[in-house]
């Protein structure tokens with residue numbers, strides 16, 4: 001960086017720009033105006049942590065901003081507000097093509113109370129300085145909401161004629177209940193729509209192949225599936241009493257036994273087709289054992305070595321969650337406050353993250369079987385099954401890989417970054433569309449460094465390099481051009 005005024009932290013954050021290629025595409029893109037409009041969107045405080053107290057007028061203001069900022073979109077498209085979610089439909093001329101859907105969510109998480117003053121710029125300032133757009137939502141994920149509109153506006157303003165219908169779908173409560181995206185998906189399903197692909201938020205940093213035995217190989221991780229989620233409560237009743245006579249055991253002892261039995265019956269390991277595909281995509285660059293000899297130079301050995309690969313992944317902290325259903329006891333309540341008093345009623349919560357093939361019902365049945373014979377009640381607090389394994393060999397993934405490879409390259413070699421299909425450990429709104437789409441892709445094309453992502457997403461000093469925002473808009477424009485235009 002030639003700018004001598006950059007702090008060390010800013011300079012490190014801007015290192016992400018080294019991955020960028022073809023920033024001169026769409027030379028007339030109004031990147032300055034786009035950043036200002038993103039700042040304005042940030043100032044609409046669409047915090048939605050509890051629908052009962054949510055200020056819906058902030059969502060109304062965001063909708064007004066959309067309506068007033070994108071005249072070509074408003075002219076060409078239908079703009080529907082469903083609940084507080086938004087569905088934009090740009091109709092294509094060729095009804096034989098399945099529509100595409102690009103999405104994101106309008107809601108943001110609140111600023112943690114007491115940390116307001118830790119921000120370099122107020123969290124909802126939407127400040128735009130020389131290098132960054134600042135504020136809650138610049139990484140998660142208002143930048144994607146606004147960039148999809150910016151891209152559609154650009155394409156339409158340049159006379160683009162849509163053959164494939166494009167939907168832009170913006171939920172209202174991704175961070176909490178997912179009802180907005182569910183309603184949008186139901187609306188489309190009710191209209192008989194099936195989709196060619198869905199593009200939603202996901203990873204926004206460059207991954208390091210070191211994890212898979214390919215050190216020094218950067219790649220982009222496009223997530224095509226989500227793990228499931230279950231919270232199970234274990235409860236033990238007891239009237240307590242003096243600890244000099246613990247006849248029959250204490251509630252704490254029983255609860256501990258129950259937790260131990262559940263944890264000691266781990267789920268089997270399995271290599272998902274997505275993790276297998278990651279190994280295949282990185283195969284030529286994998287140099288480290290044990291992966292090197294299990295994968296083969298062209299990935300030809302992956303089939304047949306699934307069990308050994310799953311085992312090797314399970315021994316690494318970062319890969320372990322991808323090859324099994326995980327079991328994490330997280331809460332325990334009701335222990336005695338005194339050493340000589342037995343605890344009364346106690347409860348514990350165990351959190352499970354479900355690999356493909358495991359269902360919520362399986363988890364419950366397994367817990368009940370594990371605690372059999374103990375006076376423990378097992379209750380489901382909440383749960384959802386893992387999503388389907390998305391299609392990574394079809395049209396949508398190939399098109400997105402081509403787009404991302406065009407704009408993000410290894411500066412040392414000039415080669416496009418490889419896109420590898422992956423599993424998401426978290427959840428987004430995308431799974432809502434699975435009933436009408438077999439290719440739900442999660443990737444945020446607004447690259448930031450891992451350090452910025454870790455600090456900013458749901459944290460302090462959420463901000464986005466202006467050039468990252470512009471580059472993400474370019475990627476979306478190109479995806480629209482490649483897949484939707486006549």
Ligand SMILES: [Zn+2]
Pocket residue numbers: 105140141174201
């Ligand atoms: Zn998000």
